[in-house]
Amino acid sequence: MQYLVWLMLMILWVAQTVESCPDICKCSRKSGPEKSEVNCQKKGLQNFPSNLPPDAWNLKLGENGITDLEANVLRSIPKIESINLERNGIKSIHPKAFSGAKQLMLLNLYGNHITNLPPKVFQDLLNLRFLMLGQNQIGILKAEMFAGLRNLSDLDLPLNALTSLPSNAFKPLIALKVLDLSLNRIQRISPKAFTGLRQLMFLNLDNNSLKTIPAGTFRQLRSLEMLVLDNNLLSSLSLSALDGLGNLQELYLRNNMLEHLPPDVFRNMPKLSQLALSGNRLRTVDGNMFTHMPDLKKLYLHDNPWQCDCNISSLVQWMRQTKAILSPRSALKCLSPPELQSKSLSSLQDDQLLCRA
Template sequence: MGACSGENRITDLEADALRSIPKIESVHLERNAIESIHPQAFSGARQLMLLNLYRNHITTLPPRGFQDLLNLRFLMLGQNQIGILKAEMFAGMKNLSDLDLPLNALTFLPSNAFKPLTALKVLDLSMNLIQKMSPKAFTGLRQLMFLNLDNNSLRTIPPGAFRPLQSLEMLVLDNNLLSSLSPLALDGLDKLQELYLRKNNLDHLPPDVFGNMPKLSQLALSGNRLKTVDGNMFTQMLNLKKLHIQDNPWQCDCNLSSLVQWMGQTKATLSPGTAPRCLNPPELQHKSLSSLKDGKLLCDA
């Protein structure tokens, strides 16, 4: 039972490091100088539920290194230098519910990277350097409810990449480099309730890109490069309660009339705190979208 705590300047985890305390339930090794983990470091620790390795110098995880941790629920690996993920690194972890990997050096999510983690509910990959993901990166994560990819370098999302995530309720893609979404980029997320796409480079949205998300209640698109969107895409979102569309360069011409019309009818809260405003044409610059009426939206002659 009990726990062991961190900040001891440990540099290596040797084989059988926990053999003498087989009933230990939590191990805190954060803020040490751990660089390497022996593949058998955790052998025998079958009652361990929490392992905290936050803020060490780990660059790689040993294959099958956690396979004895049959009861592990929480694995914290944030603020290390892990650059590569492979499925065998997580072999045997059938009960893991929370995997924290923020502030590492990941650049690519390969196929089946998390496949053994069939009970995972929370996956935090924020503040890495992820530029690409395999279309099969999230295979096996049928129980996942929260996925955080905030602050990475994603330029594109492969069609169907999120399809395995049939339980996902919240997806955070803020602060990436996404300039477009393919029509199937968000396919399969029919349980999704909150979607965050703030501070990307999105300049248009396919008409049905949010079409398969009947439960979506919060959508954040602020801080992009959207000039116009088809307001009809929002009329189908019957559960939408909050929509953030401020800080976009809105082109207030007749192409925006369906959005302005929808804004006048909806009960959803629109960009609380900061009203979305026109950038063009010059005579409407700084006008808030909600103050416009269809008649004011001039079409180019």
């Protein structure tokens, strides 16, 4: 008798689950109680589906043809924790689209056609941890766009149309740890752009159009451990450009246009363990700047036009003494003078490093 009751309950539960699942989607129950996963990937959907199971926790809607997110589309699924909407054609998001989704932790909007985010569009998402907005067409950032996201830890914004970062752009994101702004067109950064990001550990500005870093830009980033500035147009760094990065462990400045580095530019980075300066226009650097980095383990200096004269002697001497790994030593070669061209820096003798009047 008990078996029959159990069987009838199971049949009833299955019927209810089927009834509350969109016809072209697949709904399955998670091992835990009262949690359904809804998979509508690549189903040709043109609109956000209705008739979703009220206990849905994971909603997969990637690679469909959804263009608009209307108000209250999540109201029927209050337990939703994860939504994947990547690679649709989303152009418009109603300011109340995500209302009520207070348990949502992951929202993936990668690869859509979003040009603008309405003010306070995420304000109900108090538990959101991960927000993916990469490969859209977002051109302007304002703090009000991120209102309410006090628990966000990871914000991905690569491959957008950003040209500048204004003051207080990310101020509400007090718990943010990872910020990816790579592959944009950023030319200008306000000195107060990163205000409020005291927990940030990783900042990626790779592949932008930065020519200068204003003094104090990173001053608030006391927790930052990795900064990526590769593939920009930086020709110089001022003494105060990197102020505040006392906790930094990895700094990447590859493939810029750096011609000169002030001897003390890295003076307040005692924890730096990896420094990448390859692919620039450096002809010489003061080797003494590296003596103030007790934790330095890897240094990349190749693909620079080294001028091997008396001005580079401190670098050569430091190379002889350091235990740090140098980007292959065989790749560090003189470009000038002619008699030393293609000679390895590590093989240079003191009497070869001459300065001519």
